[in-house]
Amino acid sequence: MGREFIDGYEEAKKIFRQASNVLDFDLEELCNHGPEEELKKTTNAQPALLTVNWIFTRILRDAGIEPTVVAGHSLGEYSAVLCAKVVDYPAALRLVRRRAQFMEEASGAVDGVMAAVIGLPREAVLSICRRIKGVEAVNFNSPS
Structure with a gap:
């Protein structure tokens, strides 16, 4: 996940290091080498998606492309808020991790x-x- 961004964009490594510091595990390693079952867990997948979206946003900004309007649905709302500079990346990452934890807890309480x-x-x-x-x-x- 996100491999094509990491290989060609040095800032991606910094962003993944920042993510790993916030999350207390190596997110880049998980995205690139798995195991896939671990990456698919909500508590890992959601921070990974936010991170890859943030890397893509930074690539666009570095190319001089700045959005005038942003929107997102569900988890994408957090990427939109981050892109709009309402929160910084570490804060967005903490919010998304907490959201994922709440979702995982709620799904465990229901048989379905x-x-x-x-x-x-x-x-x-x-x-x-x-x-x-x-x-x-x-x-x-x-x-x-």
Whole structure:
């Protein structure tokens, strides 16, 4: 994750070192060498995604590209707030780590799973869920 940025952008190594100091583990090593199962854990994946987004933001800024408007959805909101300079990177990283911890704790308290449905219209998903006891459609990320 993010390997193409790290290899060609020296600032990426500094950002990963900063992340490792905040998180108390080597995030660059985890992103580049895994194990993948460890990287997929919410408490690791979310800080990793924020970090790679921040590296990409810095690459764009170094190229003279500065956004005039930013927006994000779900975890992406934190990248947007960071990009907008509302918080600095270490603060955003701490917030995202805490968010991930809360999500992990909440999911452990519930006997259930969440799955992504891709390619079906909203009404088709709702129709299927009505026929299956205990299944609900939630968190629609787009109109279609």
